[in-house]
Amino acid sequence: MNREQISRIAHADHPIKAPLDDESVNRLLERGAPRGDERVLDLGCGGGEWLLRALAARPRLHAEGVDISEDALAQARSAAGRLGLRERLVLHERPAEDFVSPQPFDLVLSVGATHAFGGLLPTLAAARRHLAPGGRVLMGEGFWDRTPSQEAIEMLGDFTDLATTVDRVVADGWTPVCGHVSTRRELDDYEWACWGSLASWALDHPAHQDSAQALETATLRRSEWLRVYRDTWGFVSLVLRRTAD
Secondary structure: OOOOHHHHHHHOOOOOOOOOHHHHHHHHHHHHOOOOOOOOEEEEOOOOOHHHHHHHHOOOOEEEEEEOOHHHHHHHHHHHHHHHOOOHEEEEEHHHHOOOOOOEEEEEEEEEHHHOOOOOOHHHHHHHHEEEEEEOOOOOEEEEEOOHHHHHHHOOOOOOOOOHHHHHHHOOOOEEEEEEEEHHHHHHHHHHHHHHHHHHHHHHHHOOOHHHHHHHHHHHHHHHHHHOOOEEEEEEEEEEEEEOO
């Protein structure tokens, strides 16, 4: 079982691949696309859950998603077809950093995907290339809520604290116009959902060749969360505008 298969099963009950509940997702999309007729781009869209929610709530909105996963994009196309959204969604199978569009976008999304660009500021640089004047970026990034252990840093990455994260964004030429710090409930719900879904799949398929691996992975990831980073790691989502457009 590869990483992509594990992720798909783990997110079966939490399709937004970030520690955000439905209310938080909807509120961020409302601030990111206030008119309802925007052109929206998701860099690293995965199964397209953010785009599907935006399209379903806004019948005049058009969206494009970019991802390297053929399987994830197939899921997005299938879901768009079931929801009657196919005509307003365009998907591109390629590295997000290689994507080029002849038209800019009013909202560019990249939530929990900054690793794909090499960090927070490279992600914002990529978003800037696609942004229309007056447009907005919706990004999500981890941060250290308390001083982490070296093990936690090696496991999740060398994040900064929340204030420093926002300072870096502002110094890079952006102004936050909305933000959300994931609550303890959102953080815990996300982890319980992911590793609970993976464990449930293993228990439901005891004869499957990947069952033991899935259960072992779920047990390991749950332990890492509880023992290594639960008390130190946080997640912030920001709606940004360029300070000087």
